[in-house]
Amino acid sequence: MTTRWLTPEEQRAWRAYIAGYLLLEDAIDRQLQQEAGMPHAYYSILANLSEAPERRLRMTDLAERLKATRSRLTYAVTRLEKDGLVRREDCEWDRRGSVAVLTDEGMATLENAAPGHVDTVRSVLFDRLTPEQVGQLEEIFTQVARGLQGDGGDAAAEDLPWRRRSSPCSGTP
Amino acid sequence: MTTRWLTPEEQRAWRAYIAGYLLLEDAIDRQLQQEAGMPHAYYSILANLSEAPERRLRMTDLAERLKATRSRLTYAVTRLEKDGLVRREDCEWDRRGSVAVLTDEGMATLENAAPGHVDTVRSVLFDRLTPEQVGQLEEIFTQVARGLQGDGGDAAAEDLPWRRRSSPCSGTP
DNA sequence: GGGGCTTGGTTCAAGTTTGAAACAAACCTA
DNA sequence: TAGGTTTGTTTCAAACTTGAACCAAGCCCC
Numbered sequence: 001m002t003t004r005w006l007t008p009e010e011q012r013a014w015r016a017y018i019a020g021y022l023l024l025e026d027a028i029d030r031q032l033q034q035e036a037g038m039p040h041a042y043y044s045i046l047a048n049l050s051e052a053p054e055r056r057l058r059m060t061d062l063a064e065r066l067k068a069t070r071s072r073l074t075y076a077v078t079r080l081e082k083d084g085l086v087r088r089e090d091c092e093w094d095r096r097g098s099v100a101v102l103t104d105e106g107m108a109t110l111e112n113a114a115p116g117h118v119d120t121v122r123s124v125l126f127d128r129l130t131p132e133q134v135g136q137l138e139e140i141f142t143q144v145a146r147g148l149q150g151d152g153g154d155a156a157a158e159d160l161p162w163r164r165r166s167s168p169c170s171g172t173p
Numbered sequence: 174m175t176t177r178w179l180t181p182e183e184q185r186a187w188r189a190y191i192a193g194y195l196l197l198e199d200a201i202d203r204q205l206q207q208e209a210g211m212p213h214a215y216y217s218i219l220a221n222l223s224e225a226p227e228r229r230l231r232m233t234d235l236a237e238r239l240k241a242t243r244s245r246l247t248y249a250v251t252r253l254e255k256d257g258l259v260r261r262e263d264c265e266w267d268r269r270g271s272v273a274v275l276t277d278e279g280m281a282t283l284e285n286a287a288p289g290h291v292d293t294v295r296s297v298l299f300d301r302l303t304p305e306q307v308g309q310l311e312e313i314f315t316q317v318a319r320g321l322q323g324d325g326g327d328a329a330a331e332d333l334p335w336r337r338r339s340s341p342c343s344g345t346p
Numbered sequence: 347g348g349g350g351c352t353t354g355g356t357t358c359a360a361g362t363t364t365g366a367a368a369c370a371a372a373c374c375t376a
Numbered sequence: 377t378a379g380g381t382t383t384g385t386t387t388c389a390a391a392c393t394t395g396a397a398c399c400a401a402g403c404c405c406c
Contacts (some may be wrong), residue, residue, distance in 0.1 A: 148193075
């Protein structure tokens with residue numbers, strides 16, 4: 001079958017999106033690197049842990065939430081561990097597992113970095129959008145994410161074998 | 174002044190956006206890596222060159238369009254050059270300059286990869302959006318990009334010193 | 347017309363990401 | 377309960393990215 005190319009509207013949207021997200025990610029990364037000494041992805045690790053019960057999450061769980069590969073997370077947590085912001089513990093009831101725990105120092109670092117981060121997100125994104133647009137943004141990307149990971153199982157999702165796992169594991173088995 | 178945190182709506186939008194774009198970029202990268210042997214950023218280099226007059230663009234120009242750093246582009250073009258998809262030439266009227274040219278082989282590779290790429294973009298993004306949402310997406314990210322690079326010069330843009338350059342240089346001086 | 351600043355591009359080291367193994371514990375199931 | 381598969385995590389090499397130098401060539405201007 002012959003390719004269904006993008007319509008002019010779709011092309012414009014696609015290009016705008018690419019340019020926008022590259023600049024956006026860049027601005028965020030730079031700000032965090034400067035003020036917190038870590039890239040966005042690492043900040044997200046701290047942020048995610050801080051919201052988890054007991055500030056702890058199993059590696060696979062964390063990877064799932066971050067939409068990151070396991071090996072990426074391993075590397076990142078190792079680095080954060082060296083910095084004393086995160087600690088690794090063994091999973092009680094599953095000797096294979098390992099759990100990342102946010103240390104007090106990690107929490108402090110996070111709280112320290114948060115205001116600057118939020119300011120950036122605001123000035124770069126939300127200050128430029130109307131309330132309706134905020135809703136539209138949520139709607140659009142929720143749909144995209146659902147399609148890509150939700151067990152909706154169409155062609156596009158087939159390529160994401162390992163990104164679908166989950167295993168509630170913060171409290172009791 | 175105390176931090177203006179994100180509203181619940183903004184938080185939801187921000188999280189949805191993060192998850193969505195990570196999954197999206199991931200799907201795109203994987204598809205291109207598989208079928209064309211290169212990441213999205215490299216594909217974009219070929220695509221941009223293919224649309225330029227004479228299929229050639231000065232390095233800085235190309236970097237500007239790609240929203241990439243110069244050093245990143247240098248590395249990428251070197252790789253593509255090794256693969257024979259791009260060639261470097263000296264800029265005629267500015268002995269400092271160097272120009273990236275899409276080779277015939279590069280064009281062929283691009284044309285070969287394009288259908289699969291478009292299919293992915295469709296299935297992952299546009300097939301899930303209504304026409305109105307396509308318009309909203311364009312609008313939102315156009316605003317973001319303009320704010321971040323446009324010479325609108327507010328605080329957020331201060332951090333992007335080198336990303337603003339431009340120097341029309343494809344045709345005559 | 348010789349400093350001195352700017353611009354275009356590359357280089358280099360350090361950090362990060364990727365995907366494909368490798369490993370080990372857990373879970374079947376015959 | 378031994379053997380095979382699945383699941384959780386790490387390891388490893390190769391690829392990529394970053395930011396800070398660095399080197400030239402243009403530009404200014406006295």
